[in-house]
Amino acid sequence: xxxxxxxxxxxxxxxxxxxxxxxxxxxxxxxxxxxxxxxxxxxxxxxxxxxxxxxxxxxxxxxxxxxxxxxxxxxxxxxxxxxxxxxxxxxxxxxxxxxxxxxxxxxxxxxxxxxxxxxxxxxxxxxxxxxxxxxxxxxxxxxxxxxxxxxxxxxxxxxxxxxxxxxxxxx
Amino acid sequence: xxxxxxxxxxxxxxxxxxxxxxxxxxxxxxxxxxxxxxxxxxxxxxxxxxxxxxxxxxxxxxxxxxxxxxxxxxxxxxxxxxxxxxxxxxxxxxxxxxxxxxxxxxxxxxxxxxxxxxxxxxxxxxxxxxxxxxxxxxxxxxxxxxxxxxxxxxxxxxxxxxxxxxxxxxxxxxxxxxxxxxxxxxxxxxxxxxxxxxxxxxxxxxxxxxxxxxxxxxxxxxxxxxxxxxxxxxxxxxxxxxxxxxxxxxxxxxxxxxxxxxxxxxxxxxxxxxxxxxxxxxxxxxxxxxxxxxxxxxxxxxxxxxxxxxxxxxxxxxxxxxxxxxxxxxxxxxxxxxxxxxxxxxxxxxxxxxxxxxxxxxxxxxxxxxxxxxxxxxxxxxxxxxxxxxxxxxxxxxxxxxxxxxxxxxxxxxxxxxxxxxxxxx
Numbered sequence: 001x002x003x004x005x006x007x008x009x010x011x012x013x014x015x016x017x018x019x020x021x022x023x024x025x026x027x028x029x030x031x032x033x034x035x036x037x038x039x040x041x042x043x044x045x046x047x048x049x050x051x052x053x054x055x056x057x058x059x060x061x062x063x064x065x066x067x068x069x070x071x072x073x074x075x076x077x078x079x080x081x082x083x084x085x086x087x088x089x090x091x092x093x094x095x096x097x098x099x100x101x102x103x104x105x106x107x108x109x110x111x112x113x114x115x116x117x118x119x120x121x122x123x124x125x126x127x128x129x130x131x132x133x134x135x136x137x138x139x140x141x142x143x144x145x146x147x148x149x150x151x152x153x154x155x156x157x158x159x160x161x162x163x164x165x166x167x168x169x170x171x
Numbered sequence: 172x173x174x175x176x177x178x179x180x181x182x183x184x185x186x187x188x189x190x191x192x193x194x195x196x197x198x199x200x201x202x203x204x205x206x207x208x209x210x211x212x213x214x215x216x217x218x219x220x221x222x223x224x225x226x227x228x229x230x231x232x233x234x235x236x237x238x239x240x241x242x243x244x245x246x247x248x249x250x251x252x253x254x255x256x257x258x259x260x261x262x263x264x265x266x267x268x269x270x271x272x273x274x275x276x277x278x279x280x281x282x283x284x285x286x287x288x289x290x291x292x293x294x295x296x297x298x299x300x301x302x303x304x305x306x307x308x309x310x311x312x313x314x315x316x317x318x319x320x321x322x323x324x325x326x327x328x329x330x331x332x333x334x335x336x337x338x339x340x341x342x343x344x345x346x347x348x349x350x351x352x353x354x355x356x357x358x359x360x361x362x363x364x365x366x367x368x369x370x371x372x373x374x375x376x377x378x379x380x381x382x383x384x385x386x387x388x389x390x391x392x393x394x395x396x397x398x399x400x401x402x403x404x405x406x407x408x409x410x411x412x413x414x415x416x417x418x419x420x421x422x423x424x425x426x427x428x429x430x431x432x433x434x435x436x437x438x439x440x441x442x443x444x445x446x447x448x449x450x451x452x453x454x455x456x457x458x459x460x461x462x463x464x465x466x467x468x469x470x471x472x473x474x475x476x477x478x479x480x481x482x483x484x485x486x487x488x489x490x491x492x493x494x495x496x497x498x499x500x501x502x503x504x505x506x507x508x509x510x511x512x513x514x515x516x517x518x519x520x521x522x523x524x525x526x527x528x529x530x531x532x533x534x535x536x537x538x539x540x541x542x543x544x545x546x547x548x549x550x551x552x553x554x555x556x557x558x559x560x561x562x563x564x565x566x567x568x569x570x571x572x573x574x575x576x577x578x579x580x581x582x583x584x585x586x587x588x589x590x591x592x593x594x595x596x597x
Contacts (some may be wrong), residue, residue, distance in 0.1 A: 031335045033249075033375045037357035040340060044299075067357075078359045078516075079340035081299050093300065097261040098460055099418040101506040102498050135343055135510060136460075137300060138264040140418035140490070141425045150302040 021045055024065065039067050039075050043082050052083040080134075085161035087130040088123045090168045093147040097136035103143035109133075111158050115165060128169060175227065176392035177385065178428040181272030191312035193275040198318055202282055203392035206326035211242075214287040214394070221393045222410035226265075227255055227346075227383030228344070228459065228487045230476050235313045239370035240288045240329060241380045245458050247266040251379040252280060254387060255353070256297040257339060257346040261460030261510055262492035265414035266384035268426050269303035270297075274311035274387075280387035281334055282320060283394060288380050291331045296351050299340045302303040308336055343514035347563050348381040350516065361518045362563035385414055407432020415474060417443035419493030420450055426490070429474070436470040438491070453494040454579060458506050459488025461568030463575035464494070483530065499595035500580035501587055504572050506535030511569035519562035525552055526569060536584070539591040544582055550577060 017025070028041040042061045047053050053076055062069040076082045083091075092112065094104050109120075114129060116124050123130040139145040142154035153164050173179060179190050181198060190198070205214065219234030240250060245491055254277070258266040277295075285293045297305060312334050316320045321330045344350045349363035352374050373379025389411055392403050402413050408429040414459040415438050422444030428580060429438065435457070439445065446452055454464045457474075463484035465472075472478050479486040494503055512526035529552050532545045553574035556566040577584065586594045 032355075032357075034356065039352070039357040041337075041357075044338070044340060047269055068198060071358075074359050075357065076561060081340035083390065096506075097510055098456075098492055098503060098506050099262045102419050102495075102503065104493070116323055130269075134300065135261065135514060136261045138258045138267045138298075139263045140262050140492070141416060143424075152303070 010049070012055045013140070014057065014063050015054070015056035017057075017060050017064060018049065021049055022064070025061075025124070035065055036067050039072050040079065040082075043076055043079075047083060048073060052086050058084075080132075086123070088127050090128060090148050091130045091132060093132050093134035093137070095137040095139070095143070095145045096133045099136070099140035100143040100145060105144040105156075108144050108146070108156050108158070108161060111161055112165075115161065129165075172543045173392065173396060173400070174430075175303045175412060175428045176396070176404075177269065177276070177388050177414060178272070180276065181268065183268075183272060185313070187272055187274055187493060190275060190311070193273075194318075195441075198275055198391075199279055199318075200327060201279060201391045204394045205286055205330075206328050209394070211287050211289055214283060215226055216399065217393060218283075218287065218390065219329065219399045221389075222412070223386065223389050223393065223401075224409060225383055225487070226359065226385035226389070226413060228260065228461070228485075228495050230302060230486065231501040233382065233386055233389075236370065236378055236382075237284070237288050239368065240380060242289065243405075247377050248290070249377045250288055250290040251374045251377055252281060252285040252288060252293040252378055253348075253351070253374065254293065255346060255348065255351060255381050256295055256301070256384050256385060257351060258301070258384070259298060259343045259346055260488050260490075261507060262418055262438055262456065263415075263459045263488040263490045264418070265300060265426055265488065265490055268303060268414065269384055269388050270301065270318070271307055271527065274304075274307040275315070275334050276388045276391060278311050278315050278320070280390040282325070282332060283390040284382060284387055285332050286328075286330055288378070290380070291333065293332060293334045294355055294374075295334065295336045295337060296345070298345070299338050301338075305336065305338055312336060321439055330403065332348055337571060342516070343510075344516040344563075344565060347565065350500055350563070351381060352379065359516070361393075362515050363563075404430055405432050406430040407473050407478070409476050413474070413489050415442075416490035417493060418490070419455075420447045420495040421445060421493055421500070432473045432475050432508070434471060434473050435491075438474065439470060439493075441572065443532040445491075446493075446495060449497075451532055453496050453498075454574060456492040456494075457484050458489050460492070460510065461485075461564075461571050462487045463571045464579050466579060485569070497595070500583045501533070501536050501574055501594055501596065502593065504576040504580075505530070505537060508533050508569060511565060515565060521561045522558055522563075522566040525556045526566060529556075529569075529573065530551070537593060539587070539593070541584070541588050543588060546588070549573065 024045045026040045028038045046057045062072045118131045144156045145154045223233045224230045345360045350360040356362040369379045452467045508530045512530040515522045517523045534543045553570045558567040
């Protein structure tokens with residue numbers, strides 16, 4: 001896997017989509033006027049099951065929905081919540097937009113970076129955490145905020161970060 | 172008499188009302204009004220008469236927007252109604268409250284909007300990170316189908332409507348309505364050329380209305396309680412109530428539903444509790460990251476679209492971001508520039524190349540390397556990236572805090588150059 005997110009080799013072959021993935025993709029197809037519209041949904045479905053979107057997965061979706069691989073790659077790399085590289089068990093999305101910045105998200109960032117030994121875009125060696133910035137989470141009255149997986153954590157302090165990290169480590 | 176139609180059912184500690192409890196407080200009454208014989212044209216006329224303006228940022232009259240959808244035998248049969256629930260404007264946190272707090276209000280509004288333009292399919296374009304909203308809306312949609320408010324032949328009207336919840340996967344540009352349509356079609360979210368406008372040729376080339384969550388949440392009240400009631404809500408020239416938020420170093424940041432025309436000072440002092448001890452108000456962005464700075468002297472203006480525009484800014488999303496005396500204005504504008512630079516879709520050159528350049532200059536200022544020449548370049552970009560220079564409103568939006576920041580906080584920029592460091596860092 002290259003870090004640029006581009007398919008590294010023409011030797012790469014599509015993997016087989018699971019029955020579950022196909023069921024969910026088929027359901028999405030019924031909701032849109034055009035099968036090709038489901039590309040992003042299919043990427044999300046695969047990511048939900050596999051954790052990320054590998055070259056093999058991308059090619060599989062491309063064939064299944066009859067979308068050129070380059071077009072689907074264009075979509076996959078455009079949307080920041082589609083992961084074209086493996087991520088950790090827990091993805092931390094730290095809001096670094098203006099209200100969170102005023103309320104001290106830089107300090108929170110430095111603390112997480114030091115605590116987990118990873119910067120934005122990196123995954124911890126134990127595979128537990130991936131650390132990413134995210135644009136305004138729409139939680140500005142309770143800034144600073146971040147998400148871990150599907151869960152929102154608000155009014156962050158350094159002590160709270162300790163608790164939250166511990167909570168996910170214990171899971 | 173209902174004075175807070177948008178938030179009357181919201182109690183975050185309790186959670187959203189289920190459909191039975193929602194019906195018990197006049198919920199879905201507007202659909203009953205339609206079932207009693209209100210025509211789509213009359214629905215549109217009511218919304219026009221209400222004076223409702225879009226709450227997503229641009230403030231365009233909602234009824235007028237709807238009236239551009241071609242109707243009649245020669246118009247395309249399939250029309251679409253799309254909810255813009257891609258809330259990502261920096262400092263904006265109002266649609267989240269509506270969707271998490273009272274999802275049925277949005278669904279009810281979607282039925283009205285879809286009926287008025289005769290759309291048989293509606294998509295809710297929800298940002299992927301709003302997982303709580305997603306679960307609340309899923310449940311509300313299921314309940315609405317069960318009760319016959321969605322699906323075929325709604326309450327015997329002969330009107331059919333399917334509502335589909337689409338969750339996105341990031342990128343601020345999806346909030347631009349034509350980029351949103353491209354994203355819904357499974358493409359990269361790049362804005363489209365206008366004209367044709369989506370009202371005529373939108374989703375898959377069909378007539379499409381895209382409205383913001385809060386705009387749509389205004390609709391049930393207008394049909395249920397009437398236009399006269401709606402006109403009685405305001406304190407100013409624009410009609411209705413609006414969600415107003417305050418974030419930053421105030422005592423009680425939050426989001427409140429207030430009549431349009433409420434003095435800014437009332438929002439800032441009575442609701443947000445004024446500045447924290449030891450801090451002073453230095454300025455504020457009145458409606459999210461794409462609005463011009465305003466100053467303490469503007470606190471006595473009213474939260475009114477025209478009044479804020481006359482003061483050189485925009486009411487836009489109505490969510491204020493407070494700049495306090497201990498926070499560096501250069502750093503704050505720099506943070507916004509980083510956001511806009513990162514969120515540029517990369518399609519048109521001024522935005523793709525201009526914003527990273529601006530961002531880089533702010534990094535120089537932050538690192539004590541800013542020069543007078545840099546300042547000149549920043550001033551030039553206010554024009555180069557301004558309205559009319561770019562394909563969509565993203566970069567012009569960025570020039571709002573940039574231009575006004577350069578004007579109001581010139582001394583702070585000069586101090587960064589003279590001291591060769593950020594004077595706010597100790």
